[in-house]
Amino acid sequence: MSCPRCAAVVYVRAPRSLEKTSAYVAAAAILYIPANVLPVMHSSSLLVSQDDTILSGVVYLVRSGSWPLGLLVFFASVMVPLLKILALGLLVWTSARRSRAHMLARARLYRVVEFIGRWSMLDIFAVTLLVALVRMGRVASVLPGPGALAFATVVVLTLLAAHSFDPRLIWDAADAND
Amino acid sequence: MNQALSTTKLVCPQCDLLALPASLRADEVSRCPRCGVELDRGTHASREAALAIAAAAAQLWILMNVFPLVSLSLAGTRRQTTLSGAVVALATHGMPALAVLVFLTAVVVPGAEIALAFYVLGRLQSLARAGALGRLVRWFRTLRRWSMVDVFMLGCLVSIVKLAHLADLVVGPALWACAALLPVLAFLGLYVRPQKLFAGSNGG
Numbered sequence: 001m002s003c004p005r006c007a008a009v010v011y012v013r014a015p016r017s018l019e020k021t022s023a024y025v026a027a028a029a030i031l032y033i034p035a036n037v038l039p040v041m042h043s044s045s046l047l048v049s050q051d052d053t054i055l056s057g058v059v060y061l062v063r064s065g066s067w068p069l070g071l072l073v074f075f076a077s078v079m080v081p082l083l084k085i086l087a088l089g090l091l092v093w094t095s096a097r098r099s100r101a102h103m104l105a106r107a108r109l110y111r112v113v114e115f116i117g118r119w120s121m122l123d124i125f126a127v128t129l130l131v132a133l134v135r136m137g138r139v140a141s142v143l144p145g146p147g148a149l150a151f152a153t154v155v156v157l158t159l160l161a162a163h164s165f166d167p168r169l170i171w172d173a174a175d176a177n178d
Numbered sequence: 179m180n181q182a183l184s185t186t187k188l189v190c191p192q193c194d195l196l197a198l199p200a201s202l203r204a205d206e207v208s209r210c211p212r213c214g215v216e217l218d219r220g221t222h223a224s225r226e227a228a229l230a231i232a233a234a235a236a237q238l239w240i241l242m243n244v245f246p247l248v249s250l251s252l253a254g255t256r257r258q259t260t261l262s263g264a265v266v267a268l269a270t271h272g273m274p275a276l277a278v279l280v281f282l283t284a285v286v287v288p289g290a291e292i293a294l295a296f297y298v299l300g301r302l303q304s305l306a307r308a309g310a311l312g313r314l315v316r317w318f319r320t321l322r323r324w325s326m327v328d329v330f331m332l333g334c335l336v337s338i339v340k341l342a343h344l345a346d347l348v349v350g351p352a353l354w355a356c357a358a359l360l361p362v363l364a365f366l367g368l369y370v371r372p373q374k375l376f377a378g379s380n381g382g
Contacts, residue, residue, distance in 0.1 A: 003312065005309075005311075005312035005372075005376075006311075006312025006313050006315065006316045006372070007312065007313045007316075008312075008313075008316055057340075060340070061336075061339070061340065064340075064343050066339050069335075069336055069339050072332075072336075073336060103213075104212075104213060104214065107192060107193065107213040107214065107215070108214065110192075111192075111215065118326055118329055119329055119332075121283065121326055121329045121330075121333070122329055122332055122333045122336060123333070123336075124276065124279070124280065124333065125280065125284065125326075125329060125330045125332075125333025125334065125337075126333040126334070126336040126337040126340070127337075128264050128265070128267075128268055128276075128280050128333070129247065129248065129259070129264055129333065129334050129337040129338075130337045130340065130341070131264070131267050131268055131271055132259040132263055132264035132267040132268070133248060133250045133257055133258075133259055133337075133341065134250070134252070134257075134341070135257060135267065136252060136253060136255050136257065139252070139253050139255070140252055140253065143271050143272070144268060144271055144272065144273045144276060148273065148276060149273060149275060149276055152275075152276055152279055156279070159323075163323070167192040167193065167213075168192060168193055168194045170193070170213075171193040171194060171195075171212070171213065
């Protein structure tokens with residue numbers, strides 16, 4: 001059945017929403033570890049060469065005096081994906097159990113997850129610019145590390161997970177006994 | 179299509195509640211009484227204003243992609259990069275997948291979003307008559323989900339701060355254009371919505 005106005009396929013509920021969301025969340029959770037453990041960036045100069053993970057990048061920002069930015073990156077790159085994974089996991093679990101507890105809070109949680117997800121791409125764009133700018137051969141250069149790819153995948157997976165979750169499932173328990 | 183507002187009902191997209199739509203003044207927001215999701219937002223804007231905004235967005239997008247983002251001076255060498263140059267750098271340094279993702283979210287999707295807004299606003303009446311309007315607005319929403327100009331802007335700021343300690347940096351025109359594009363895109367999203375466009379196409 002499709003909408004007469006915009007031709008979108010209309011479902012009572014998004015098909016297999018909980019299964020799809022669970023799959024995306026599980027995959028994101030698995031990749032979250034290499035994303036934070038593997039280096040996202042490899043910088044080298046004549047004297048020293050170092051690998052940077054997301055966390056070491058945060059530490060660098062804090063130590064060099066830009067602690068607000070360090071806090072921002074920590075929140076956007078470390079906390080947000082983790083919280084999204086946990087929040088979506090909770091949403092899937094409570095919806096599957098048809099829980100009637102705190103439905104409004106859960107609906108709000110979903111909206112926060114939806115809104116905030118894209119900001120985790122922050123570090124990816126930062127690495128992109130660094131790689132492009134610091135290209136002076138052996139004098140100074142920055143290369144992207146495998147952690148960046150893992151991290152980007154985690155962000156994309158959590159975005160897909162949030163989109164595949166049908167928030168109407170939260171309220172189904174309310175309508176069931178009316 | 180031309181139903182009186184009082185007989186048209188809305189279904190909340192996030193909790194399935196039936197509600198009656200409200201006519202909103204500018205700066206008013208209507209929310210679902212049960213789950214609180216925003217249903218509609220009032221705005222003064224006219225179709226002409228939205229078209230002008232879309233034109234501004236298009237120009238800013240072009241500036242953002244043509245000019246350099248930042249230029250860096252280190253050890254006597256000056257280097258600068260455009261957005262596409264940065265994408266190519268990622269690709270040639272062993273991360274083509276990442277390059278594609280950045281290219282899509284920072285260049286292609288925002289560009290498509292603007293082009294689509296232009297097209298829809300420019301041909302609003304004929305599209306509405308042909309019944310093609312809804313589909314295009316749905317596409318616009320999908321594009322907006324993957325348009326990350328604002329995150330890109332902040333990412334650039336982070337890397338600028340990281341580099342500022344080590345080298346001489348000059349912010350390029352592309353980054354200013356990017357900053358200017360943010361409120362413009364926000365406004366565009368306010369107008370290119372089903373609630374606004376279908377009301378507009380009926381009333382003109």
